[in-house]
Amino acid sequence: MGMNVPETMASPLVWHPQTAADAWQLKQNYATDSVYISGGTLLRTHWEAGIAALPKHLIDLSTVRGLKEIRVGETGLLIGGQMSLQACRTNAFLQRHFPMVSEAIRTIAAPSVRHLATIGGNVASNIGDSVPALLAYDAELLWYDGNAEQQLPLTEWLHIASVPSLANERLLLSLLLPFKETEEQAARDDADVVFDGKDSISKMKRFGAYHKVGRREAFTPSVVTAAIKGTLADDGVLQEIRIALGGGQTVPQRLDQLEKEIVGALVDGQLLQHVYDRILQLYDPREDLFASAAYRRTTAANIIVAELWKAARL
Ligand SMILES: Cc1cc2nc3c(=O)[nH]c(=O)nc-3n(C[C@H](O)[C@H](O)[C@H](O)COP(=O)(O)OP(=O)(O)OC[C@H]3O[C@@H](n4cnc5c(N)ncnc54)[C@H](O)[C@@H]3O)c2cc1C
CATH class of the missing domain: 3.30.43.10 (Uridine Diphospho-n-acetylenolpyruvylglucosamine Reductase, domain 2)
Structure with a gap:
């Protein structure tokens, strides 16, 4: 063969x-x-x-041939699963257009490990610290199913991971970070102005942040990882939002239900309180000897609310 x-x-x-x-x-x-x-x-x-x-x-x-490259394709940035974390981290295009992924990788292990460790291994482990950042950019995965290359959202891949009989079937080839309308525009002119599709130009503010909380400042396993990304109109209404949480042994997840509840809403004190309360209800992290589930939930809620507050400059 x-x-x-x-x-x-x-x-x-x-x-x-x-x-x-x-x-x-x-x-x-x-x-x-x-x-x-x-x-x-x-x-x-x-x-x-x-x-x-x-x-x-x-x-x-x-x-396996062809999995050690990173390239800009028509629909997004394609990252071969065998790219080392170090090579990803130093990639200028990734840093510029998907900065939360670069930031997440910066927080993983130390340089000696990052030279060997791959982005594919980080994702395939299901609990890698890069995953929340990738979720916030709507990453898609290319995988091999025994017959052909398949593409599916990272959210679904993580779901399959929870089904043991299917988990072993997965052979991850590459990751795709899709360009969104806003990112495409940003890539073109790097301005904070986006076309709103209705023949007019409106001011939008894009924001995004990735945080890893561990038990030490650096070179530490994660207790909580959180990524948030969104766009705010100049009247303070949330146009788009992604919230992803993970850390420790918890398989990262997008809080899509909360995202649906708050998109189109004005970011004010009441909304921040709602976001805080809902994260405590919706986020279900695994606890271990280092931190309780309640600590992880509260930390995640604080990070996300603080970032929304900063974005809206309340
Ligand atoms: C000292 C140290 C510190 C670390 N700190 C961190 C940290 O802070 N954050 C963090 O996220 N991780 C950390 N790690 C864990 C690890 O380094 C990373 O998760 C790394 O990205 C894993 O990549 P790898 O290529 O080495 O994976 P491997 O060890 O080769 O594989 C990991 C898992 O994924 C499977 N797998 C690998 N590639 C594929 C594929 N293409 N398709 C299907 N399955 C696949 C393997 O079977 C295995 O189950 C640390 C490790 C060490 C040793």
Whole structure:
């Protein structure tokens, strides 16, 4: 099937497939005796901590062709899943047009880890700190289903992750950060003025922020991660809003119900109180030894409300 002979280690066998189809086939052949491995940085910590057993077969995705590039396509920025976090972080286009993703990556581990760790591995882990930022930009994922490349929203991918029988089927190839009307315009003229589709130009304010709260300032696992992105009209009405939360072992989620409740509303004190109360009701983080669910909820609510308050300059 056109793949290299595996390297023999004491254990396990490492396969180096060159196509997604070959990688997929190996996973079908060895099933639960195998794992896909990209940078291996998260897997190693699991093996070393005894959270997971070292499997008999490692399917190395770094040799799959075409997944180590980042390029501007017609509909958005395409990021190969094998791009290292460090290479993503230093990409000028990503920094300029999707700054929350760059900021999220900046907060992950330390440079030595970021050189090995991949963006694909961060997303495929389901709990990576880049995920809330990617959710706020409506990221789509390209994945291989055994027959063809499929595209689906990151929100759906995270949902599939909660179904164990499907979770193993996923072979992530690339990520797409789509250009929105506002980003396309911004990319063209970099101004805070957007075309509102009704033959007139109106003043809009775009805002966005990503925060990671850990137990230390730097080089720390996350307790809460939060991303917020939106547009405000000059009369203070919210035109567009994305809110995504995660952190620790919690699979990040978009608070789409809350987004629907507040889009089109005036950002005032009453709205901020509503947002705060609803985050406490809607956000359901996992607790662990480091922080309770209640602490995580309150922290997330404070971050999001503070960012909305700053955006509206109340
Ligand atoms: C010291 C240290 C600090 C860290 N700090 C952070 C942190 O602050 N924030 C954070 O988010 N992470 C952190 N990590 C975890 C890890 O480095 C990152 O999540 C990293 O992005 C994982 O990428 P990887 O390529 O190394 O993934 P791997 O370890 O290779 O794989 C991770 C998981 O994803 C699966 N997988 C990988 N690629 C694919 C694919 N293309 N398709 C399907 N499944 C795939 C693997 O089977 C595995 O289950 C840290 C790790 C270390 C060692």
